[in-house]
Amino acid sequence: MIPRSHSPAKPRLRRLAVALSLALQAVVAGPAAANDAAGLDWVPLESLPEELRDQRCRSCGGRYIDPLAESDLADTPATSDIRARATESEMQGDDVYLRGGVAVDQGYRQLRGEDAYFDRVQREGTVSGGITLREPGILLRGQEAQYSADTGEASIRDSEFVLHQQHLHGSAGQLRRDAEGMLFIRDGSMSYCAPDDEEWAIRADSIKLDLKEGLGTATGAKLDLGGVPVLYIPWIRFPLDDRRRTGLLWPDISSDTNGGLDLAVPIYFNLAPNYDLLYTPRLIQDRGLNHEAEARYLHRNTGFWSVGGAYIPSDDRLQRDRPQESGANRWLANVEHNGLFEQRWRSRVDYSKVSDVDYFKDLDTSNLDTKRKTNLLQLGSIDYLGEDWLVGMEFQQFQTLAEDIIEDYKKLPQITASYRGDYTPFEIDPIFLTQYSYFDSDSERVTGQRLYMEGGATLPMLWQYGFLTPTAKYRYLEYELNDLGLLGSDSPSAGSGMLSVDSGLFFERPTKLAGRDLLQTLEPRIYYLISEYDDQSTQPDFDSAELTFSYNQLFRETRFSGRDRLDDANQISLGLTTRYISAEDGREYLNASLGQIFYLRDRRVRLDPRDEVLDQSSSEMAADLNFFPNKRLSLRNSLVWDPDSGNMNAGSLHASYQREDRAVFNVGYSYRRPVTLVDRDTVTEQAHLSAYYPIDDRWSVFAALNFSVEGSTSVEDMFGIEYDSCCWRIRLLHLRYIDTVPGQNPDFSDPDLEREYSTQVQVVLKGMGGFGNRVTDLLEDMIRGFDDRDY
Known part of the structure; x- marks a missing residue:
């Protein structure tokens, strides 16, 4: 018995089968078959069922339909007998003569024509009179063909061909197909356009199409647009599928006020299955020649690597506009890496550096986000993913791209170890995290070491109708500073106990909206947070900031990013969320949330110790609404x-x-x-x-x-x-x-x-x-x- 959930697929499959049948009939019969395009398996749009009319089909006014698309590829010609029929047949020794409506089938290969001759000893023959040679995915037509039944080799005069999957068709004065299935075309042309509307075509003295390698090569070629030759190409290699190929890629051409005419010609090197290289010489009218390169490498043990950069030895416009700049050489270096070794060791590198702060603004014209960058990340990290522990070490610094912004602190290094809880419901889960960081800076600012530790426990309690999660922990912070500055102490420290209780309920009811069966939920949430105050006025600010307020901020245990502040709190957060969910497939149509924090005491810990105490009795109200009708x-x-x-x-x-x-x-x-x-x-x-x-x-x-x-x-x-x-x-x-x-x-x-x-x-x-x-x-x-x- 077919499961109920599968039954809706049957009408769709039946409709598709009918659609394919109608399209195939349009190829082999009917009025459309009388024209030349139909003879190339081309079916016009009006003859196609709606199921086959995709965007490309509508744009082309039709599509190729391969009558042998469903053939059994295991039924190869090499292992199959030859079956021939004709109106008349004659045998003279080992020679067989067929006349009138010749049809020869050998496995999935089909040969059609008017007259045929076949040598049974040599297993070779000739077919003439409007011949067609078919295999799945390929059609060859012509006036006369010589062929071999053993190897599949064929030579066709005054021919046309179609590669169905590639949406490619062409013609040839002489077409030869070798035993490997490679096509050799002399005095021919090819195009990806519709056969009855050839807007462009490649015409060449010789063309080689290697279907196994997915590669085409043409010599003595001309690019025709609307029948008019516009470009002569002595030699060109082009892909027949999406496999990577070594060769010239198409150029990029643009113009802007930053550099004038901009021409880039990428050259791709497919060096091996797991590594390649892209080199792009880029000529910028007002600046000079910029050399850009990117090398990629992939290995199961070392992961993915990308190493690239750019170099312009002399930026003419920079020298002209800013002669006071010392040196006009400009460059970019970039390294990216992601690796996972034996599912335990995770590594990452994200390093970028440029010669000057205006590099991206002047030379990157493809992405406005890049022009908005204020700094470049320079990061290297490695993590150990244990059963119970996560241990990681990272080195991080930034290059600022704004002259009036002080560079962020460098972490050289930061080492973190944390216990990986499994959060099993109704079981106490321990909390432990320790982090050591060394902060350095090129500017005259306080630097030094920071040690952060926290320990405690949480008890997640989960039911179908709600949840309750109490958490208690103690946080400790200690510094060893190299420069006191205005802080007054070279080893400040602080500690704070914290308790939180997160709870929520789930209510639901069936409802209808716009005729749809829906499930509406109502999800109230209460979050209580209390943490002790400890004076932190002598502590530096290495990597912390006050978080932007939003609905998600209602249920966080701190209002700071980073580890430089242990915030004090005694507050209650109230939130309410409702959702409308499809009762049929579970898709969420709408969710809306509203919430606010109520402060039970003033908050004294500030990022800048000189700032005033926060004495509001409540926060702003935050709301989110997402609607997907x-x-x-x-x-x-x-x-x-x-x-x-x-x-x-x-x-x-x-x-x-x-x-x-x-x-x-x-x-x-x-x-x-x-x-x-x-x-x-x-x-x-x-x-x-x-x-x-x-x-x-x-x-x-x-x-x-x-x-x-x-x-x-x-x-x-x-x-x-x-x-x-x-x-x-x-x-x-x-x-x-x-x-x-x-x-x-x-x-x-x-x-x-x-x-x-x-x-x-x-x-x-x-x-x-x-x-x-x-x-x-x-x-x-x-x-x-x-x-x-x-x-």
């Missing part, structure tokens, strides 16, 4: 409201809609008011709009805007247009952005505020690659939800 639409909203002042201190709203026709629409708004508890930044208020909109199956437009409300001006905006046909695509993109110091809000009233411009173009000949990958990077950066793999 269907798989295409999402709405996310978060708010932080101060009931005492009536001010909205922070808020964000983002709506995203993705249609089945690939359209993407985004609307966003964010607001942040300065709050002394968090920082002293200016008010930031920004709106975001972005969209990718297909006008029809071929034309699309796209745009993005990040607008500063307080400055009444655009910070970044981008717009462009795309033409996407069956076999090629072109995108034209124009970008404007304000050139600001990383990490700082721009002063929009400054008359010298610079606005940069960039124009990018992307051209893709489908199946052959293309140039302009920076356009894809910018689209994915500025249009949330855009993924070029889906387009």
Whole structure:
């Protein structure tokens, strides 16, 4: 008996089988078979059932249908007998003559024609008169073919061919297929376009198609656009599938106000299955030649490694604009590594360094996020993942990319050991963590060692209707400092006991909304936290900050990041969450949360000891709302409201809609008011709009805007247009952005505020690659939800 959960698949399978049958009938019979395109297994869009009309099919106006797609590949010609039939047959010794409607089948191989001759001894023959030779995934047509029944070799005059899986077709004055299945084409052409609408084609003196290796090679080739030769290529190698290949990749071409015309020509070296190299000479009109390289290595024991960098020996524009700079050589170094050895040892390296703070702003034109960086991480770590213990050591420092920002402290090293509890319900779980850190700095600041320890126990109690988790622990902090500065002590210490109780209940009820059967939950949560006060006014601040307030902050045991402060507390957090969940498949349609902290005493521990005591009786109110009415639409909203002042201190709203026709629409708004508890930044208020909109199956437009409300001006905006046909695509993109110091809000009233411009173009000949990958990077950066793999 078929399980009930499987029964809905049967109608879908039946419909697909019917659809394939109808499409195959359109190939071998009916009015469509009379034209030449149908003879190449091409079925026009109007003859295809809806199940087969994907985006590429609509763009091409049809698709190739392989009649042998479902053949048994185990039924090879080498192990199969030859079956032949014709209207007339004649045998003269070892020679067999067939006339009229010749059909020869050998395993999954089919040969058709009008007349045939076959030598039974040599097992070779000739077929003439509109012949077709088929195997799964390949069709060869011509006027006359010589073939071998043993090896499958064939030579066809005035031929045409189709590779169904590759969506590739072509023609040849002479086509030869060898025993290995390799195709040799003389005086031929090939294209990934529809056979009745050849917008571009490669025409060459000779073409070799190696289907096993997935590689094509052409000599004496010309690129034709609309039948007009536009480019002569003496030799070209191109992929027939997505396997990696050594060779030249398509160039990137762009232009911007930072460097003028920008041309990059990547060269890829597929050195081995587990390592490769990409070298990219990049000529920037106003700056010179930049050499970029990346080497990748993968091994089961040493993990993944990527080592790369860039070097421009003389930046002409830098020398011209800033002659006071000492040396114009500019460079980038980058190392990335992730490894897991024997499921116990985990390693990581993330190291980047540049020659100057403006390197990314001047030379990286593919990603605005990179231009916004304020520092570069330089990290190396190794962890031991034991059954009961996690022990790790890391070295970390940063290179600042803003001249007016002091570099973060270096951790040289930081060693952490913690007990890995299993959190078994209703069993006491011990807590133990110790961390040693040495902090250094190149600037004149206090440095030294820090030891942090905590120990205690927790008892997780879980039921279907709720949970209760009491936790008690003691935290201890001690320093050995090299420079007292204003602190007054070279070995300050502090300790604090802490107790927390986290509890919640789960209520649920069935309900209906818009005709849907739903399960609504109501989840109240209460979190009590009390921790002792200890004077920490003589302690430094190496890596700590006060956390930004949000709903998740209600249930944390500290209001600080890092380990430099043991916060004091006596507070109760109240939160309430409701969810609407599909009763059919468990998908969550909506969740909403609201909560607040009530302080039972003043909080005396501050990041800066000179700051005043926090004497509020309650926190701001925090709320989150997430709404997913269907798989295409999402709405996310978060708010932080101060009931005492009536001010909205922070808020964000983002709506995203993705249609089945690939359209993407985004609307966003964010607001942040300065709050002394968090920082002293200016008010930031920004709106975001972005969209990718297909006008029809071929034309699309796209745009993005990040607008500063307080400055009444655009910070970044981008717009462009795309033409996407069956076999090629072109995108034209124009970008404007304000050139600001990383990490700082721009002063929009400054008359010298610079606005940069960039124009990018992307051209893709489908199946052959293309140039302009920076356009894809910018689209994915500025249009949330855009993924070029889906387009």
